[in-house]
Amino acid sequence: MRDAGDTILKVAITGNPNCGKTSVFNALTGLNQQVGNYAGTTVDKKTGVLAYNKTQQARIIDLPGTYSIYPRSKDEEIAIDVIINPQSKEASDIILVVCDASNLKRNLLYYSQVADLGKPVILVLTMMDIAKKKGLEINLVLLSLHLGVKVVAVNPRNGDGFDKLKDAIFNTGHLTQNKLIDIYNLAPQLIEEVKKDHPNYTDFQCFLNLYKTQREKLDDVLSEETIKRYAAIKEVLADCVHQKNLKQSEFSNNLDKILTHKIGGYLIFLFILFIIFESIFSISKFPMLWIQQSFTWFGNYFAQHFPEGPLNNLLVNGVIAGLSGVIVFLPQIVLLFAFIAILEDTGYMSRVSFMMDKLMRRVGMNGKSVVPLMSGVACAVPSIMATRSIENWKERIITIMVIPLMSCSARLPVYTLLISMIAPDKTLWGLFNVQGLILMGMYLVGFFSAIAAAWVMKLVIRAKEKNYFILELPTYKAPRLKNILITLVEKSRTFVWEAGKVIVAVSVILWLAASFGPGQSFTKIEEKYKTDFYLNNFSEKEINTFQKSEKLFASYAGHFGRIIEPIIKPLGFDWKIGIALFSSLAAREVFVGTMATIYNLGDDSNSMNIRERMMEERDPVTLKPKYTVTVAFSLMLFYAFALQCISTIATVYKETKTWKWATIQFLYTSGLAYLVSLVVYQLFK
């Protein structure tokens, strides 16, 4: 941080969605970026530093894209607050308004609103190459004269124009912009009233104040304002822009014909989904293995080279084990988000929303729900954050509520273990692997239950406002690698942080619960295994494993498991599974590790061994195998429905700002899980 006396220029970048705003931000700040959150929200706050020369620096903030100064979604609200609220922590000295030159009229509407706020602005034009292809010739000098501001055209792909932009940023100190429309005369009396209380407000600030406090009075005035702004912009553009030859963007149009084709459109989307999931599972297998191995190695190294004792044990079995549980999913998440980022950057995702809207609407969601639901297959936490783009409250809440039913990657290790116990690794008709089919079935269970749950919620939740789906379909563009890489780094960081904090904390608690028992019980066990009988008859390793499993039985976790046993018995689960269910609250995949501990395997948590050990497990009364097909299915279905993920609960709370929805979600998913497992076990046992 710099000294308080040092003045650092504060610059805000704003503009419509899809205008290339983030590319401008990336080009100005390079990798010199920080991502934080706006106070009390999970919305990413991206800031970066731009150094002009030795003494002059600017702190740049990239605001979420917005179409208008009158916000409609969560993202827009935050962007607008930074711009119009002088008390905002991020209040800036200069505002850069980024406009897509190929779609200038609509982009300038937002510019004209921002310009009227009474802060120095610079107009930054992007996509000049696309405008040129459309046959448009923009006279930047004339445009600058008409608007009264500096106009800079940039190309983030090759860096053109950025030196000019930097000069402009550090040499724009005062207001120069012309007024495009007469705000005062739209509502003279109302504005005068506000001026009584706020004498130093500009006309437009009074207007925005009215919008905030007495919106109903402005209803007609607002559309009149918009009409006037468009008329003024049209006049300016008639002078500055020349259309040489009328050329629609043929390429985009033809691509749309194929990609949103009646049948072909869906087939292509399904094919893309197939490719994505296929590569997620096949490619990420290897890095996931490496991560697991390095953590195991690191844990062993740590355990051996540092003084033994509870602290060592806590770090190795609590913290490091917890961390590895988070990091191991990073490859899958990075891959999935890479695909989604590419599809979004090219403009394809908005076509998916376009094609899927009608289907999603039937179950109370929105075309924009497709991306969050898809990401739900990797991890619910970033997916729930991605619902922010859905303007309608009800559609957004329903999407948030059903995302955890999508099979996230943390369920995969649980499914893999259980399926390998009950199904042969055989191929049917030379095509379908039996285990693969069951796994796919579990994914479908997740997907269809999400759809069904959404449909029920559509009937139950009352709408707060009219829902709508008004979405820009941007022209297709080649993906911008730099943007995608930066997005990936950010998403991964958010995931590791948000999910990581919780998972590590819960791992530590679980470790404590499993490592300590009430009273003297642990000391007694240790003494028991120090007697000659054990020392003479068993190897050190055997004694260790006996001791471990007996300690678990006597530990707080073991007590807890037996307390809940009566509740889960009707589902076919015993106290050992009870502990695993409980520990899965940190993250579902912890199930595998917990089972390993419970079944005496200690550090050797190779899933083959757990599998064999679990299959040998007999029912203490009937002596039949404990893990029958029915128990395994009952357990898998429990995992399919139950919201055993504290990170998700925390994210839902943050995103909805109330415990209400987080609680409802936890209760309905748990209830569903219990009911389905109960029915399956009781019917087929």
Add this chain to the structure above:
Amino acid sequence: MQTLRDLKKGEYAIIQEISDNSLKLKLMEMGCIPGEIIKLSHIAPLGDPIAIEVQGYKLSLRLSEAGSIMIEKTDTEISKNKTTTF
């Protein structure tokens, strides 16, 4: 009066007014201003939503929203040359 729902794919029209007050501002901000020439460029595979060309870009909206946009159909050939793409 006809609404945007009555427009067929490829046809042009002039926006007359927007009847739904709750959507009026949003639609106008997105460029659906009375007097503007629009073209129905796409219909989603299931018949809804639709996409129009307005102010030189593509905007998709549901049929229910299209129903609140009052239009007057115009001749395709004349409109083609009148529409601006910026």
